Amino acid sequence: MRHIVSALVLLLVIASCGLPKFQVDKAVSLDLQKEESSLYSFSVVIYDLKTKQYFYYNDSLVHVPFSPASTFKIPNTLIGLETNILKDTTTKLNLGALDDPTLKFAFQNSIVPYYQELAKQIGEKNMQSYLKRFHYGNEMITPELTSFWLKGDLRISALAQIEFLNKIEKRQLGLRSETYQTLMDIFQERREGNIKLYGKTGWGVQDRLDIGWFVGFANHYSDRYLFATVLTSPGEAYGTFDFATKRISLTNAAFQQLIYR
Helix, strand or coil, X not given: CHHHHHHHHHHHHHHHCCCCCCXXXXXXXXXXXXXXXXXXXXXXXXXXCCCCEEEEECCCCCCCCECCHHHHHHHHHHHHHHCCCCCXXXXXXXXXXXXXXXXXXXXXXXXXXXXXXXXXXXXXXXXXXXXXXXXXXXXXXXXXXXXXXXXXXXXXXXXXXXXXXXXXXXXCCCCCHHHHXXXXXXXXXXXXXCEEEEEEEEEEEECXXXXXXXXEEEEECCEEEEEEEEEEEEXXXXXXXXXXHHHXXXXXXXXXXXXXX
């Protein structure tokens, strides 16, 4: 009975978002209780693009807004490409380093100064305009242009992350085709058996909690998925487990259950 109620709650949340061209036929609860720990809480949401089904664990977290941290590199990259500050995957910005990183390296290795410089060059007006156009989270870029996604007021939920990824997948943001393709080209591929994950991690601090993200796209043969995993952990638990890899292993566990259920 609890899973039926949870599925209804999730569907109501999805419906309330008013997502255009975003169809959800069914929400199915995954059983990831064996992954639970007193050191953290987590939620995983997976959207099957072929069957238009959601698969999820712990719907109590899926609509809670959190700081996007480095997952904001996804929209930041799109804006940089669309404004012609970034030309392709090899674009370097002048950071004053001996060997400045390329876009692909900066994205995959979460080079914060690269994206702070990119935000400066985009400018406040353009940044705000694109976030409103994307309907990205709460669209807030305060208080600082170079840190609002790390320690500022920008917030986004796991469901909203999926909504945004769907707009990228369906190319509904009104961007040039090469902009979408360049973004896809810089995702790092992670394999778990026959499952290929193309995701972006994020790690921030909010309300004395460590907030971890892993969001992106996945392929299993001809099947295509969107996913968002959010992990929260009290500050005092820092260092007691591998926070960095846990976000990815939880996502893998969810896909293993989905694919081989």
